[in-house]
Amino acid sequence: MFRAVNREGTYTTKYDDAKKKFGTDDLMPLWVADMDVASPLCVQETLAKRAAHPVYGYTVYPPRYYDAIQTWMKKRFDWSIEQGWIVPCYGVVPSMNFAIEAFSAAGDSIMIQSPIYPPFMSSVKHKERKVLDNTLVYKEGAYHIDFKDFEAKAKEAKLFLLCSPHNPSARSWNTDELEQMIALCRKHDVLIIADEIHADIVYDKLHHSVGSFSEMMQHCVILNAPSKTFNIAGLNTSYAIIPNEHLRKRYNVEQNKSGITNGNPFGIEALMSAYEEGDLWLETLKKHLKANVLYVQDFLKEQQIPITSLPVEATFLMWLDCSALGFTQDELKTFFFEKAKLGLNDGRSFGDAGLGFMRLNVGTSREVLEVAMSRLNKAWKELV
Ligand SMILES: Cc1ncc(COP(=O)(O)O)c(C=O)c1O
Numbered sequence: 030m031f032r033a034v035n036r037e038g039t040y041t042t043k044y045d046d047a048k049k050k051f052g053t054d055d056l057m058p059l060w061v062a063d064m065d066v067a068s069p070l071c072v073q074e075t076l077a078k079r080a081a082h083p084v085y086g087y088t089v090y091p092p093r094y095y096d097a098i099q100t101w102m103k104k105r106f107d108w109s110i111e112q113g114w115i116v117p118c119y120g121v122v123p124s125m126n127f128a129i130e131a132f133s134a135a136g137d138s139i140m141i142q143s144p145i146y147p148p149f150m151s152s153v154k155h156k157e158r159k160v161l162d163n164t165l166v167y168k169e170g171a172y173h174i175d176f177k178d179f180e181a182k183a184k185e186a187k188l189f190l191l192c193s194p195h196n197p198s199a200r201s202w203n204t205d206e207l208e209q210m211i212a213l214c215r216k217h218d219v220l221i222i223a224d225e226i227h228a229d230i231v232y233d234k235l236h237h238s239v240g241s242f243s244e245m246m247q248h249c250v251i252l253n254a255p256s257k258t259f260n261i262a263g264l265n266t267s268y269a270i271i272p273n274e275h276l277r278k279r280y281n282v283e284q285n286k287s288g289i290t291n292g293n294p295f296g297i298e299a300l301m302s303a304y305e306e307g308d309l310w311l312e313t314l315k316k317h318l319k320a321n322v323l324y325v326q327d328f329l330k331e332q333q334i335p336i337t338s339l340p341v342e343a344t345f346l347m348w349l350d351c352s353a354l355g356f357t358q359d360e361l362k363t364f365f366f367e368k369a370k371l372g373l374n375d376g377r378s379f380g381d382a383g384l385g386f387m388r389l390n391v392g393t394s395r396e397v398l399e400v401a402m403s404r405l406n407k408a409w410k411e412l413v
Contacts (some may be wrong), residue, residue, distance in 0.1 A: 064392030143380035194343030266296025352385035
């Protein structure tokens with residue numbers, strides 16, 4: 030059973046920054062994408078052991094680190110990678126920025142698919158590239174790719190920033206969708222930068238890494254990390270997998286320019302331990318998260334609250350279609366933040382395609398969600 034650990038005193042973004050974000054500290058924060066549950070015991074013990082050693086100096090990535098990633102890719106995604114393809118980094122978003130810098134120039138066009146995790150859009154804009162938005166099509170309660178539009182944009186794009194699985198829609202792309210995107214990117218010579226940070230939390234489906242498709246392997250950069258999976262995002266430990274040597278060299282130039290050299294001793298230990306021993310914990314966690322999703326979906330239906338949860342194929346994030354409430358986005362925020370006292374992510378922060386939506390993080394205990402749902406229900410019942 031996963032309980033919500035009291036995170037007070039640990040300087041968490043989710044709780045300690047809530048006041049800044051929502052303007053009040055009396056709401057229940059269910060926003061930023063980390064979880065309230067404890068990391069696996071193997072990770073806790075490894076970190077305690079490392080912390081007990083009193084020297085925290087510069088640390089290299091040992092062969093065991095590369096072994097752990099290589100083995101994880103094989104056993105979880107059936108992808109055989111070479112250790113030399115792995116480029117350690119301190120975050121997927123920084124890596125995405127290095128990749129944009131390495132493989133495009135100011136003024137180039139870069140394709141994304143909104144609604145999308147905000148740094149996709151902002152990274153492109155900050156680097157003075159042009160955003161080409163292959164906006165996902167919301168139809169019959171689910172998101173689909175408009176392939177005609179995709180091809181039109183691929184003709185112009187230099188890079189495609191793919192989010193797979195996709196945040197916030199919680200879609201795990203089907204093989205045929207991935208194949209079509211890959212074929213069009215190959216046809217129009219578009220490099221794929223695939224953020225696969227949510228790959229480990231996919232329900233009832235298999236995640237296929239873009240890098241594992243033979244046609245794409247030499248034309249992609251895969252970004253991943255154990256941070257979402259094992260709730261260790263604060264350890265800032267991620268990696269890129271770049272099979273193509275030429276691309277890898279270009280990427281390395283950009284990353285090295287930023288001054289990154291060594292790793293974080295705690296992040297390295299946590300990654301090795303989680304990937305080596307965390308399988309069983311992960312399977313149990315997925316069951317817990319899936320049950321949380323079902324609980325929220327059932328609650329909304331039973332209480333006849335006109336909010337539709339989209340199917341959650343991956344992630345611990347629920348994308349809630351609140352359009353039937355009939356509010357403007359500002360009214361929707363007031364309803365959640367001030368009436369229900371729930372701190373969800375404003376759908377609008379994922380782009381205009383997120384209007385009418387809110388994102389709910391269910392990476393917590395059932396008890397927390399029960400309180401959240403009763404607050405939502407009370408706020409709704411007061412309205413009708
Ligand atoms: C799709 C996606 N990419 C990247 C990140 C953040 O990655 P990092 O902390 O490694 O930069 C998140 C966090 O929510 C995410 O959802």
